[in-house]
Amino acid sequence: MWEFLIPLFAATVQSGTPILYATLGEMMTEKGGVLNLGVEGIMSVAALAAFWVSYTTGSPWLGFLAGGTAGMVFASLHGFVCITCLGNQVVSGLALTILGGGLTHYLGVSYVGLSAPGFNPFIFPLLSQIPVLGEVFFKHDMLVYISFVIPFLFWFFFKRTSLGLHVAATGEMPAAAAAAGLKPLLLRYFAVLSGGFLMGLGGAYLSLAYTHLWTSGLSGGRGWIAVALVIFAFWRPGRAVVGAYLFGGVMAFQLRLQAIGTNLPSSLLLMLPYLLTILVLILSAWRGRRIDAPAALGTNIEPEG
């Protein structure tokens, strides 16, 4: 039993990590009042940028940063369309996903099958000695350990720093924030860009740690799962961790079932994460905590005059 479960839980943490980065990125964006449905596109573009930089420079760390930066640059398009031009946030996000998917396929085609230096497991000293927990949590690559810290930073940012409070204020009542002398448009740009950076890190994880070689369609719906998880998490980082590992678990479980060979057709197993997403939405709707959503989420700030 344990021989099956411990590797499964370890794989859960690994496949949950990109989802965790992306979920926190979307949460960051939404906290500022902007809905970004372009996560899927941003993750794909970032995965390619990370791969390309790691491939050409030989440094996975530079690749990781490049992924985040690409995510931020790509998200800035959404920022420009929605914040500056007051475009429809839903449609702009979809456009970003379409554009990102296209760009990734187009520019990535010559890298398919190539491999780049990525991140290898780093056995964490001492902590990895803890029975079970050590095996599950502390025999991963560095990016996983970084993802352990980010939810705390996220929490700290919104609870304890004035910038965090200001960002949340523009997500709740931009007019009041403006009246209080804040700059809601700038704050929203900050939310969209930093959120895009986190999504980009999630994308980079896919090409640098999850696989070390380039294939098209790496994100495989994870961006959309992240959007759903923000609702599931009631805009709280702690619950985002739970949600991300829940999905990581299902993905890992499904892969393992295929590996040990079952009679179930693989296409039915592959449906699991998508069906689970719907189930998760049903569950979170059931609890009826819609009040936790930023009040101004999805609405643009109209200029005066």
Added chain:
Amino acid sequence: MLKIRKRDEPWKWGALVVFLGALLFSLLVSSLLLAWQGKDALFGLNVLWQGSFGNLWALEGVLLKSIPLFLCSLGVAVAFRMQIWNIGAEGQFALGAIGATWMALQFPDLPGFILLPIMFTMAFLLGGAWAFIPAFLKLKLRVNEIISTLMLNYVAILLLDYLVFGIWKDPASHGFPMTPEFTSGAVIPFIGSSRVHWGLLFCLVVGVGLWGFMRFTRLGFELQASGEGARVARYAKIRYGRLVILVMCMSGGFAGWAGCVETSAILNRLQPSLMVGYGYTAIVVAWLARLEPLNIAFAAFLLAALRVGVENMQLELQIPAAFGVIMEGMILLTVLAGQFFLTYKLERKTRQD
């Protein structure tokens, strides 16, 4: 310094100017992309143009591709009008194809004039049913329809895979995932000696039918009135929930029809290559057309032309098909940004300000 001012009166040709501007901008950026890749951009644009409008063969191809785009987009637009974000046309399209194939495999001996209506009905029902799920979840549990429709796209494509890799696989296909070829009764015939099939006329009927429905029926009127959202509808004493279900099922049914047409007339069998993203392009079409049926026909034709043109570029310039997707995304994004100028204008700041 520039100052933003709200327009006092709408800008008459604004929508068209923005649309053409977006098109030009996207063409410019994509030629830069080509040039960056070391290709001759001007030659590329010429290939794109020749490929879509250069000759009769090309035009027929464009018409063929605009049929599924038109149907899917009509469905998307009906939902968007009520501010229901049905992003699931792709999945509903797949379910329509599955429904049509099911009937074609079930009754291979029926003549076309009986079998085709049965296939279209089943395609509408299954496409509609697939859209009913998110509509129901939205109404009863307030589940966000954007994500549920999207997730159902993935599920639908996997379901299609499951069928063609499994119980519907043609034993004579040498292991390829495809159903047996349809019998002649299950195939939509061509118009005269052209490459275009009768699905084109079907589009016309559906389009006019929808226009009449919106214009002359009470339900259609309620639907238009609810376009402003749930609250307005409730003030007007319209049963919003019933409309959501109706609109979503209609939306899914239209996409289902598109799936039926493509399987029957183009592929003559069900196989995974059916899924080429019409459902997503339909969103671009619907938004470019500002959700107006007549504009949808025009925009569907234009984006179909883009797809056919890019296929030509693929051959001549050895570029991936994704080039067309990039252009679609870029056009949509620039149109969104450009629509700013429909409500606002920039003015030079004067001294008094």
